[in-house]
Amino acid sequence: MKLFYAPTSPFVRKVMISAHELGLVDRIELVPAAVSPINRNADVVAQNPLGKIPALVTDDGVALYDSRVICQYLNSVASGQVIPPEGPARWTALRDEALGDGLMDAAVLIRYETFVRPEPLRWQEWIDGKFEAARSAVRGIEAQAQALEGRNDIGVISIACALGYLDFRNPEFDWAALAPRTAKWFAGYKAHPSFQATMPK
Numbered sequence: 001m002k003l004f005y006a007p008t009s010p011f012v013r014k015v016m017i018s019a020h021e022l023g024l025v026d027r028i029e030l031v032p033a034a035v036s037p038i039n040r041n042a043d044v045v046a047q048n049p050l051g052k053i054p055a056l057v058t059d060d061g062v063a064l065y066d067s068r069v070i071c072q073y074l075n076s077v078a079s080g081q082v083i084p085p086e087g088p089a090r091w092t093a094l095r096d097e098a099l100g101d102g103l104m105d106a107a108v109l110i111r112y113e114t115f116v117r118p119e120p121l122r123w124q125e126w127i128d129g130k131f132e133a134a135r136s137a138v139r140g141i142e143a144q145a146q147a148l149e150g151r152n153d154i155g156v157i158s159i160a161c162a163l164g165y166l167d168f169r170n171p172e173f174d175w176a177a178l179a180p181r182t183a184k185w186f187a188g189y190k191a192h193p194s195f196q197a198t199m200p201k
């Protein structure tokens with residue numbers, strides 16, 4: 001399989017942590033792919049018309065995107081448990097994946113607005129709105145922090161990637177001050193070898 005990737009993308013990290021947990025890392029060839037909303041990458045667009053990473057090309061030559069579909073695919077290839085097969089655990093995992101993904105969306109959009117967009121064109125109210133979305137997502141995670149303990153499904157993987165991305169790009173945001181129980185859980189989660197092996201750089 002080939003994964004179009006960038007080491008700083010939290011969505012790529014979600015896929016790579018899943019691959020580690022499912023024992024599939026050695027089957028994935030990493031294809032470096034720089035992307036940006038203003039600089040589309042033709043190699044990525046050839047696989048994913050949305051021009052976004054992660055994009056995976058399977059051994060059968062089928063292109064898959066986005067990160068949710070790729071994680072479902074990897075889980076099915078490995079007959080794994082990263083995505084619980086049925087019952088309440090499945091819906092909790094998928095709901096929490098959506099929560100983590102939404103937090104990543106807000107954080108990535110803040111990054112584009114503050115780093116990619118030229119300063120005279122920046123819109124502070126828009127940035128503030130995205131930070132407020134990030135705050136309410138963090139509060140939503142904190143409200144169920146106890147339920148994160150002991151899990152290793154796609155929901156906690158996505159939440160961990162989102163919090164790790166905030167630490168990487170926006171340490172001054174200090175999400176942990178809003179979510180002390182989540183911060184305690186995250187301190188333990190960080191020890192996972194899959195999390196350590198996928199640190200953004």
Ligand SMILES: N[C@@H](CCC(=O)N[C@@H](CS)C(=O)NCC(=O)O)C(=O)O
Pocket residue numbers: 008009010011035036037038051052053054066067068101108
């Ligand atoms: N919903 C997508 C989001 C992926 C995404 O936003 N990736 C960013 C990099 S972190 C990207 O490719 N941005 C390029 C663009 O917005 O044009 C997923 O889950 O894979």
